[in-house]
Amino acid sequence: MRRMPERQSPRPKLGVFKFASCDGCQLSILNLEDDLLALGQALEISYFPEASSHMDAGPYDLALVEGSITREEDVHRIRAVREQATVLVTIGACATAGGIQALRNWADIESYKRLVYPSPEWIRTLETSTPISDHVKVDYELRGCPIDKDQLLRVLTDLLAGVRPRLARDSVCLECKRRGTVCVLVAKGVPCLGPVTSGGCGAICPSMGRDCYGCFGPADAREKAGSHVPNTASLAKHFHEHLGLIPAEILRRFRGINGNAPSFQGESGAWERRADA
Amino acid sequence: MSSGDGSTLPSAELPRLLDVLGAKGYRIIGPTVRDGAVVWETIRRMADLPIGWRDQQEPGRYRLERTDSRDIFGVVHGPQSVKPFTFAPREPLIRIERTSGGWSVHSHLQPAEPIALLGARPCDLAGLAIQDQIFLRGPYQDTAYAVRRKGLFLIVVNCTRALPTCFCRSMETGPRATRGFDLALTELDEVMLIEVGSEAGQAILAELPVAPASEALLAEASARIDACARSQIRSVERAKLPQVLYEVHDHPRWDEVGARCLACTNCTMVCPTCFCHTIDEAPDLTGQRTERTRLWDSCFTHEHGYIHGKNIRPTIKDRYRMWLTHKFAAWHDQFGTSGCVGCGRCLTWCPVGIDVTEEVAALLASDSRKQQKTVSQRHE
Numbered sequence: 001m002r003r004m005p006e007r008q009s010p011r012p013k014l015g016v017f018k019f020a021s022c023d024g025c026q027l028s029i030l031n032l033e034d035d036l037l038a039l040g041q042a043l044e045i046s047y048f049p050e051a052s053s054h055m056d057a058g059p060y061d062l063a064l065v066e067g068s069i070t071r072e073e074d075v076h077r078i079r080a081v082r083e084q085a086t087v088l089v090t091i092g093a094c095a096t097a098g099g100i101q102a103l104r105n106w107a108d109i110e111s112y113k114r115l116v117y118p119s120p121e122w123i124r125t126l127e128t129s130t131p132i133s134d135h136v137k138v139d140y141e142l143r144g145c146p147i148d149k150d151q152l153l154r155v156l157t158d159l160l161a162g163v164r165p166r167l168a169r170d171s172v173c174l175e176c177k178r179r180g181t182v183c184v185l186v187a188k189g190v191p192c193l194g195p196v197t198s199g200g201c202g203a204i205c206p207s208m209g210r211d212c213y214g215c216f217g218p219a220d221a222r223e224k225a226g227s228h229v230p231n232t233a234s235l236a237k238h239f240h241e242h243l244g245l246i247p248a249e250i251l252r253r254f255r256g257i258n259g260n261a262p263s264f265q266g267e268s269g270a271w272e273r274r275a276d277a
Numbered sequence: 278m279s280s281g282d283g284s285t286l287p288s289a290e291l292p293r294l295l296d297v298l299g300a301k302g303y304r305i306i307g308p309t310v311r312d313g314a315v316v317w318e319t320i321r322r323m324a325d326l327p328i329g330w331r332d333q334q335e336p337g338r339y340r341l342e343r344t345d346s347r348d349i350f351g352v353v354h355g356p357q358s359v360k361p362f363t364f365a366p367r368e369p370l371i372r373i374e375r376t377s378g379g380w381s382v383h384s385h386l387q388p389a390e391p392i393a394l395l396g397a398r399p400c401d402l403a404g405l406a407i408q409d410q411i412f413l414r415g416p417y418q419d420t421a422y423a424v425r426r427k428g429l430f431l432i433v434v435n436c437t438r439a440l441p442t443c444f445c446r447s448m449e450t451g452p453r454a455t456r457g458f459d460l461a462l463t464e465l466d467e468v469m470l471i472e473v474g475s476e477a478g479q480a481i482l483a484e485l486p487v488a489p490a491s492e493a494l495l496a497e498a499s500a501r502i503d504a505c506a507r508s509q510i511r512s513v514e515r516a517k518l519p520q521v522l523y524e525v526h527d528h529p530r531w532d533e534v535g536a537r538c539l540a541c542t543n544c545t546m547v548c549p550t551c552f553c554h555t556i557d558e559a560p561d562l563t564g565q566r567t568e569r570t571r572l573w574d575s576c577f578t579h580e581h582g583y584i585h586g587k588n589i590r591p592t593i594k595d596r597y598r599m600w601l602t603h604k605f606a607a608w609h610d611q612f613g614t615s616g617c618v619g620c621g622r623c624l625t626w627c628p629v630g631i632d633v634t635e636e637v638a639a640l641l642a643s644d645s646r647k648q649q650k651t652v653s654q655r656h657e
Contacts, residue, residue, distance in 0.1 A: 170542065170579070171542055174574075183543065187312065220579045229579075
């Protein structure tokens with residue numbers, strides 16, 4: 001386990017870096033509000049362009065990385081960040097799985113460019129959007145679109161205390177049941193991804209009566225092949241046979257914000273083949 | 278002071294029960310319609326109860342429907358048993374603070390809140406009795422559980438309608454409550470039959486405008502409860518349990534159910550007897566204080582099977598087999614009872630509708646000779 005320096009003076013240096021992303025996860029840091037002062041006392045915020053135009057050079061004890069790799073320059077820049085960081089933590093679905101922009105991985109990038117930009121010839125971009133871990137070693141991953149600020153605070157607290165952050169990848173269902181939310185899948189018949197999605201969000205969507213769309217990515221995805229963990233195939237089959245979703249709808253269910261995450265990617269691919277058949 | 282004799286209260290006088298309980302200082306908790314199911318909420322008036330509603334349940338599906346009936350307890354149950362009131366899903370335990378010389382520990386334990394739980398079902402009480410055994414038996418009592426349990430006044434409602442998912446008859450936990458309640462109600466046409474199960478229950482009954490129940494009314498109540506038992510379409514064949522489950526460890530059925538199960542934890546969360554929990558330690562950023570909380574956990578999670586560098590139950594099949602074998606077999610060895618009370622919640626609230634009675638039946642129906650052969654071949 002990589003460790004940050006023990007609590008000391010000078011304070012550990014924090015750098016916050018952005019790649020292809022919407023900045024929402026960085027805003028989650030600023031949304032810590034009541035804890036921001038304590039955070040500023042515990043860490044020296046050396047590089048955080050979203051928050052301050054004062055930017056110190058590295059190295060950094062801790063780097064928080066938002067966004068995915070979509071340009072040739074990104075590939076080089078993330079390596080430079082990694083070289084300067086003792087501990088590197090990716091924050092959010094873009095950095096951990098490629099984000100919604102990874103939809104390009106299934107499309108023709110040239111047609112996407114023509115669709116979006118009036119002068120597509122000025123756009124230089126890679127054909128894919130890939131997670132940070134495809135390019136450099138990542139120490140810890142914070143999931144979500146956006147991340148949960150309390151989970152972020154816990155990880156920072158753990159790192160400052162010199163202990164391994166405990167990031168449960170249990171299902172959203174566990175959090176629903178702990179807070180007494182009625183299951184929307186069973187009681188309303190909506191295609192909720194909660195059973196195969198990692199919690200950490202506090203099960204916000206089902207508590208508002210809507211189905212989880214998987215923004216925290218696959219639950220428990222550390223197991224070996226053949227373990228059925230997470231069991232996207234069984235849930236998708238249920239959507240199809242009992243909730244009446246057609247293959248194209250199941251494909252779209254899994255190909256969303258975390259569509260590029262391995263098990264969701266496999267499931268959407270399987271239903272794409274059925275939709276095409 | 279148990280069942281046998283009974284009193285009657287016109288259903289229209291049930292508000293008096295709420296008044297009496299309130300006057301005695303109880304917070305009344307009962308079933309309320311919310312988000313397409315009934316959940317436990319504080320009951321302030323009769324209209325908070327699901328009057329006229331019914332639940333339709335089948336594996337993986339729950340729906341409420343309105344009927345013309347004026348039944349107060351027409352809904353059999355929702356996702357919650359009485360478990361959350363004794364074994365809380367999130368139980369703050371202690372706060373530890375740094376002091377100049379070391380640290381100080383502060384308990385979060387509160388005095389028992391008197392709660393009158395109105396509308397528990399016989400299977401819920403059976404589940405509670407099992408949890409009492411787990412948390413309160415022996416020298417190591419669970420303090421948080423004991424305090425919550427002490428404050429509970431239980432008004433059970435005997436069942437006169439079975440769901441397709443109910444199998445309490447075969448588990449011998451219902452549909453009539455025989456013990457573990459303060460008051461037991463049986464809802465008949467416009468009248469409640471009330472039985473007393475404790476001194477506290479007698480004290481409440483004494484303040485209600487009740488009349489002695491006639492033989493005819495007692496017979497009517499028994500007939501309806503018996504009809505409810507007979508109408509149950511699911512059951513668990515218990516004659517060969519627990520032993521046979523230890524002998525089917527390599528049964529191919531585990532692979533089939535392992536391919537269906539989502540390991541989502543829902544069955545264990547809604548189970549009235551599941552007691553797994555984890556401890557969460559949440560320090561603050563300054564390192565000056567930390568909060569320790571007990572949270573519901575499940576044998577279906579990754580961390581539950583993680584022991585010293587290795588996950589001993591890496592596949593969903595491993596986890597499902599562990600859960601079912603514990604419920605229907607190892608529980609007998611550990612606690613002297615079955616771990617299942619036949620409430621059927623794990624069938625209904627399983628997102629893909631896995632039916633535990635069907636799984637047990639498939640495992641028991643295996644050709645034992647063939648099974649032996651498989652086992653002996655494995656050892657050769």
